[in-house]
Amino acid sequence: MKTLIKIAWRNVWRNKLRSSLVILSIVLGIWAGLFLMAMTLGLNEQRMSGAVDTYLSHLQVHNPKFKEDHNIKYFIKDKETVINAIKKNKAIKAYAERIIVSGMIANSKGAKGVQLLGVNPEQEKILTTISKNLKGGTYFTKFKKNPAVIGQKLAKKLNLKIKSKIVVTLQDFEGNLTSALFRVEGIFKTNSSVFDESTLFVKAKDLNKIVKMKGGIHEIAILGNSISDIEKIQANLKAKITQSKVETWSEISPELGYAQEMMGSMIFIFMGIVLLALAFSIINTMLMAVLERKKELGMLMAVGLNKKRLFAMISLETIFIVMIATPIGVLLSYWSIGYFHKYGIDLSSVAAGLESLGIGARIYTYLPIKLYLNITAMTLVVAFLASIFPARRALKLQPSEAIRSN
Numbered sequence: 001m002k003t004l005i006k007i008a009w010r011n012v013w014r015n016k017l018r019s020s021l022v023i024l025s026i027v028l029g030i031w032a033g034l035f036l037m038a039m040t041l042g043l044n045e046q047r048m049s050g051a052v053d054t055y056l057s058h059l060q061v062h063n064p065k066f067k068e069d070h071n072i073k074y075f076i077k078d079k080e081t082v083i084n085a086i087k088k089n090k091a092i093k094a095y096a097e098r099i100i101v102s103g104m105i106a107n108s109k110g111a112k113g114v115q116l117l118g119v120n121p122e123q124e125k126i127l128t129t130i131s132k133n134l135k136g137g138t139y140f141t142k143f144k145k146n147p148a149v150i151g152q153k154l155a156k157k158l159n160l161k162i163k164s165k166i167v168v169t170l171q172d173f174e175g176n177l178t179s180a181l182f183r184v185e186g187i188f189k190t191n192s193s194v195f196d197e198s199t200l201f202v203k204a205k206d207l208n209k210i211v212k213m214k215g216g217i218h219e220i221a222i223l224g225n226s227i228s229d230i231e232k233i234q235a236n237l238k239a240k241i242t243q244s245k246v247e248t249w250s251e252i253s254p255e256l257g258y259a260q261e262m263m264g265s266m267i268f269i270f271m272g273i274v275l276l277a278l279a280f281s282i283i284n285t286m287l288m289a290v291l292e293r294k295k296e297l298g299m300l301m302a303v304g305l306n307k308k309r310l311f312a313m314i315s316l317e318t319i320f321i322v323m324i325a326t327p328i329g330v331l332l333s334y335w336s337i338g339y340f341h342k343y344g345i346d347l348s349s350v351a352a353g354l355e356s357l358g359i360g361a362r363i364y365t366y367l368p369i370k371l372y373l374n375i376t377a378m379t380l381v382v383a384f385l386a387s388i389f390p391a392r393r394a395l396k397l398q399p400s401e402a403i404r405s406n
Helices: 002-012 016-056 080-090 119-129 153-156 193-199 204-211 228-241 254-292 294-302 307-343 348-356 370-394 399-404
Strands: 061-062 092-107 112-121 134-137 149-150 166-172 177-188 198-201 220-222 246-249
Touching: 002 149, 002 193, 016 254, 016 307, 016 370, 061 198, 061 228, 080 092, 080 149, 080 220, 092 119, 092 204, 092 294, 112 119, 112 153, 112 166, 112 193, 119 246, 134 254, 149 193, 153 177, 153 348, 166 204, 177 204, 193 198, 198 399, 204 254, 228 246, 254 370, 307 370
Parallel strands: 112 198, 149 177
Antiparallel strands: 061 220, 061 246, 092 112, 092 166, 092 220, 134 177, 149 198, 166 177
16 A cells, blocks of 8 residues: 555656646635635625624514514513513623614705614613714713714715704604704714614603603613524523513524525535536546556556556545645635735725625625635545546556557
8 A cells, every 4th residue: 555655646746737737726726715705704794793783783672563663652561571581691791772763854955764763872882883983973972962873874965964953853652743853963884874874873861752752662682792692592581571572683684694594505505616616627637647647557457456456546646636735725715814804805996885785895704713624624525536537437448458558
């Protein structure tokens, strides 16, 4: 076997140019596949974390009927029970109470339908990143009466600046139309232009007075210590809460949950296509090598090299090529993915399109270590399978005919 390994190794380098090109193609294939996987995962991770950090959180509690039409009358009836259950759950990091009302914001520049979120500023600071994403102004610390924090896109559309006055028309708890005057205290910007254009943060106590909620709330957003604890938290709260509905972020936003589920399958399908292309390249190269060495292989078989050893020799040549290329491709991928995970890829030229999907202008690549190991294993398996066809072709050679061939 030792002699067979030496022969296979020497055969790899008999045609250095051809072997080098095959190795280079495998390296570039692995690098391109892993890097594109990391970009895709980074995009999805950024979109999901952006949504969770700005408005979704890990879980939300509502009146079972509230999500149907966001009717102001469908408030959380067992508020105290829910809050007590949340406080007793050690897996929960923070929570925030919210009033949610649809309204129309208007000024001399135009009008825009918005969703007013009545929040407790101290709770929201822990739960979301809105206070950290301010592009101007302050976060509910300057104005005492009816301050508002708005998205940058909404501010540009209506030409609003810090201290600008805005009139919001909305429906109160009794079904009457009412108007309220707010003053812009802060302007924020998130990765989602849709969210920035349609959301208005105000103080819950101010909105409560305007819509006459009498202390009622429509939503309790919950942030767990870890995203892996979500299902346990949900099960725990469901056991203690009977009148309200507890939903995870993936249930509230099915499109994000579906994308997260599909991503795991899609990246392996994509990498499978890349490896399939590499497999055909390996088959073609090794088949050429076999056909070029028909006479030599015929002589080896004539002097006693059995079919089992011949098959092993051809397979070893293929495996040697892949064993050289795979570590180089994986290390190159690891370095480039790590670099862009830290510094990001600037896509500001298409920022408007990305922000409409809830993705920022700078993409940070991300790939779990286990995927490097899985792809390495897949590459070795594909290489072995690719070596079977050329090896079988060699086994069909007849020693007498092969020796007489040119």
